[in-house]
Amino acid sequence: MKHSTRWLTTAGAVAAASALVLSGCSAASDADPTEDSATGDLTPVTLQLQWVAQAQFAGYYAAVDQGYYEEEGLDVTIEEGGADIVPQDVLASGDVDYAISWVPKVLGSIEQGANITDVAQIFERSATTQISFKDKNITSPADLAGKNVGSWGYGNEWELFAGMQQAGVQVGDISLVQQAFDMNAFLAGDIDAAQAMTYNEYAQVLETINPDTGELYQPEDLNVIDWNDEGTAMLQDAIWANTDKLADDEAYADQTVAFIKASIKGWIYASQNPEEAATIVADAGSALPAGHQLWMTNEVSKLIFPSTNGVGLIDEAAWANTVDIAMNTKNETGGTIITTDPPKTAYSNEYVQQALDELTAEGVDVKGADWAPIDVTLQEGGE
Numbered sequence: 001m002k003h004s005t006r007w008l009t010t011a012g013a014v015a016a017a018s019a020l021v022l023s024g025c026s027a028a029s030d031a032d033p034t035e036d037s038a039t040g041d042l043t044p045v046t047l048q049l050q051w052v053a054q055a056q057f058a059g060y061y062a063a064v065d066q067g068y069y070e071e072e073g074l075d076v077t078i079e080e081g082g083a084d085i086v087p088q089d090v091l092a093s094g095d096v097d098y099a100i101s102w103v104p105k106v107l108g109s110i111e112q113g114a115n116i117t118d119v120a121q122i123f124e125r126s127a128t129t130q131i132s133f134k135d136k137n138i139t140s141p142a143d144l145a146g147k148n149v150g151s152w153g154y155g156n157e158w159e160l161f162a163g164m165q166q167a168g169v170q171v172g173d174i175s176l177v178q179q180a181f182d183m184n185a186f187l188a189g190d191i192d193a194a195q196a197m198t199y200n201e202y203a204q205v206l207e208t209i210n211p212d213t214g215e216l217y218q219p220e221d222l223n224v225i226d227w228n229d230e231g232t233a234m235l236q237d238a239i240w241a242n243t244d245k246l247a248d249d250e251a252y253a254d255q256t257v258a259f260i261k262a263s264i265k266g267w268i269y270a271s272q273n274p275e276e277a278a279t280i281v282a283d284a285g286s287a288l289p290a291g292h293q294l295w296m297t298n299e300v301s302k303l304i305f306p307s308t309n310g311v312g313l314i315d316e317a318a319w320a321n322t323v324d325i326a327m328n329t330k331n332e333t334g335g336t337i338i339t340t341d342p343p344k345t346a347y348s349n350e351y352v353q354q355a356l357d358e359l360t361a362e363g364v365d366v367k368g369a370d371w372a373p374i375d376v377t378l379q380e381g382g383e
Helices: 011-021 033-038 055-065 087-092 103-111 158-166 201-206 243-248 250-272 274-283 290-304 316-328 350-361
Strands: 043-048 074-079 098-101 116-120 128-133 148-151 175-178 194-197 222-226 238-242
Touching: 043 087, 043 250, 055 074, 055 250, 055 274, 055 290, 074 250, 087 098, 087 103, 087 116, 087 238, 098 103, 103 116, 103 238, 103 316, 116 243, 116 250, 116 350, 128 158, 128 201, 158 316, 194 201, 201 290, 238 243, 238 250, 243 250, 250 274, 250 290, 250 350, 274 290
Parallel strands: 043 074, 043 098, 148 175, 148 194
Antiparallel strands: 098 238, 116 238, 128 194, 128 222
């Protein structure tokens, strides 16, 4: 394992660690990363995650471990997120160079003044689902009417609301339950249909003993509403950069291409080596059990590969659909994420396309057309 690139491993230590890591240097260096690499020096770069260390971010940790960032002349520090950290705000304030966040969450921040740009849409597909036990007979969004429906909130609810409203079900037609970031209320029967990411909470259920059988719950015990199938999926994990610096700072623009390129290589490595990638994330400080971590690595790769046009390239139709939902879907207060179209600078394919072109010229398969997931056998508690 290469140690020249630093990891911050606890969300609670982010602020203090940032001060130490960034002491004596700005969050975004003006140095040319190519020149630095040639002299043996690396340009310090800071990436803000939207949550704590877990395989949702396996590609970035793999790019650290495998030295891909170093190859591009970058010394990348990964800062974990947490419930009280808004990645796009950290980026907009100039405290980090890049951030990972969902598009709908950032669209609201942009309308409020955050001048940042989606420079690589890493997750092509949405991982958000609504799951229920078979005896609840919830097989479509229309069936949610009159049910206890769980949602985490914090900007995670919009695909659910869009799917419901498309089916003629308003927020007032359900009993909206504030869902904790676990599946305890669902397993206890307090929630009829719970929010679950394919790579996390869905697995938590399948890692739990069914008291009626004495065995683990199985996929056939559940009904799953997939917002990709319903047409209300929204773009999720993307790499965001500072809009002004992209326009005014050539070194930062070049650095952005290099960062995206190395990150894509990290994601390719994680998809092809899921066991190793899960171990890399665990070594970076993730508290998740090994089996759950492997499941997450495998499921996250399904959101990226195979890639339609190349990892990170932003699909205009998917972007437009996300914007449409953000402008027209209403929450429990009647509000929407945004009220006007976002500026053209809200996303750009310029930098990711350069990265993809360089990788293709180097013989890298940036679409992963032949990629296939592995079979992961879950154990009780995710072990």
